[in-house]
Amino acid sequence: MTDSPAARLQKLFEGHRLTPTQRRIAHCMVRGAAEVPFLSSVELAELAGVSQPSVTRFAVALGFDGYPALRKYLREVAPAEPPRAPGQTEQNSYQQAVHAEIENLRHLAEMLADPGPAEEAGRLLAGSVPLPVLGLRAASSQARGFAYFAGKVHPDVRLLDEGGSMLPDRIDAAAGAGATALLCFALPRHPREVLDALEYARSTAGLTVVTVADSAFAPVARHSDLLIPAPVGTGLAFDTACAPMLLGRVLLEAMADALPGAQARLESFDAKAAARGLFVE
Template identity: 50%
Template structure:
């Protein structure tokens, strides 16, 4: 089975939002591409180490009525490739592409998509201005997005006087929002990534209900978080491996920090110089 055929099978899953278990099933189909169209649901479940109902749910998640319909499509994809007209691609002797190479290649594409989106600098400029003006600045990141929110807060604290990481839920979260609003906050930054935690979407609604403008970094302009946001900054997420790759969202963290600095250059420079003096006095970093 050549890399081109593997790619055709991968294309069946492209753009689909699959759970980690479903991605494991997809990976097994790609790894066993030669037999993919002839595996029973039990065979596939055994190879992937999952239950047969998980295989059925995987097929329906892709839009098929059940696993037999997906298997029929795989046969068409594989056999149509084998017996179809010869192309130059089919005859070129190339090294197989590993799942890791493919995943990183997809991330390069995601970064290019992010670059294309940022040709219109309007939303990013508005977001930077809003976030820099909000004193304090609450920042939300739940579950998978928590690491991105934490990274943003770490660096933002060097150029913003009052950045607050929000990780509580329920009434405690509402308390923190009200306290931030009473202290002068005008905006909240949120990182909301697949699989879109319900509590994160509820938090966006609460923030807007208490009068804050919401800037959201999410994977798509049509994600569930977009409808609850005032400014949406889309950064695509890689989904080829068992767990998502957040290369583009992580790039957006630094890009958004730059937009904040650009909105208040004099204040930013003053704070950065004060930070450098402090680190030198306390000898925080090695020479």
Template identity: 50%
Template sequence: MADGLDRFLEGRRLSPAQRRIARYLTDHLAEAIFLSSVELAERAGVSQPSVTRFAMVLGFAGYPELRHALRPLVVGGRTPSRANDLQAAIDAEIDNLRNVRETLGDPSGIVDLGTTLAGCEPLPVLGLRVSSGLATTFAYFARRIHPDVRLLTHGGSELADGLHAARRAGAGWLLAVILPRYPAEAVRALLTARELGLRIAVITDRPDVPFEADVILAAPVGERLVFDSHAAPLALAMVLVEAMADAAPLRTQARLEEYERMTEQARVFTEHPG
């Protein structure tokens, strides 16, 4: 039954509330097809309008039409089965990582971008809302091998100031992380960056995004849980850091050795007793 429901969900971008509905249907489809939209909303812990919007996202006029379409998945002698949803979510992430691996069959694109960003001083890195975590992780490691990485994770005038300051200091590129749901302010920041003369590279979830960039690095996000998981975009970001490190090997070696001396002198890390 879950496989049949997956056919309805495939390729759909669901909100967190809609994912709660999808998960309830996956777990309880045999009983859910007899529930009203109000009852389903109560069981899934969402509002009744959320159930209606969920049905419309799947291409139906309303919940009654969706319920009618789901009934053949239950009625007809099929043996109910309940997969472990948490394991299925991890399986989906493994598939996403395989997708990234396949795109690296020809590494020339990310190698070229790594070389370009390694030579960009300063290097502004943008990430707002949910994308700020991945942008921060990228910047944390990139700073170990790059002399001037400028992290931009706050919006408003502070973001505009950061873009202008980076451009005045000689930046030629902006690396942006824009994961769904795509923040409108981040998209506007790309337009500002373009007006300032910056070229743009974006780490995102798919090639066909509603904004423009000179380079798009796409890695699917996990959509099986209430909130997206970002294992594949994180792996892609770390590959880009590796490409930057390889592009300037002498600088990378010198900076990493200096960093290790500093952390040892300051006793930054606790040594494992083994």
């Protein structure tokens, strides 16, 4: 399978120690991978919200003589635009958003060709009892969905989907009850409260933080022990998060594989649900 533009950019950035400003540029480039090879340094700076000299320093940090050399490289590795079929009309904005999301899923599939990180995450989550699952604002639905299904195979899942001064207390309570890891879903825009919570979970509560984020260069990266990226769609007024949701289900599968007795718990739930007439067949 041919790497997507976003996947090639991720590989380009791997192994480089980037400053927070440079990570912001990298994140911006990954989100706009198809357009970036055709942007000037000034346009990229405006898109990323940084200065033009920062873009130049970023290109040098990646090993290029300057931004023109980086852009030339990106144009050489960018795929040619597929020809439009005869009679095919230009896609409307809704179709473009759907196709962009399909590309995000392809990118996720390419990344999962190496199952190691997902399997490691599964072992960490399975070994933590209780298991706190954090997701605020835009990421709250991802955290809630994971916690709902995880509760069917994991003995003690604790959903943390509300911020405020009690969030550190709930992290402390989970750690005090035996938790060793925390799963975080982090999507843009990234609340400062999430960064504070992850820092607290690692430095004070001593938890290992596993994070699903929209990019390996997201602000939560420096507060995560294991971060697995899944891009979001940006073609509509509000971001779409099909890839992060699917990655969450993948981590559920990996966790269930690492949990002794997971299948027995599922069968027990199904038997009780049938006895209660819980679902309409």
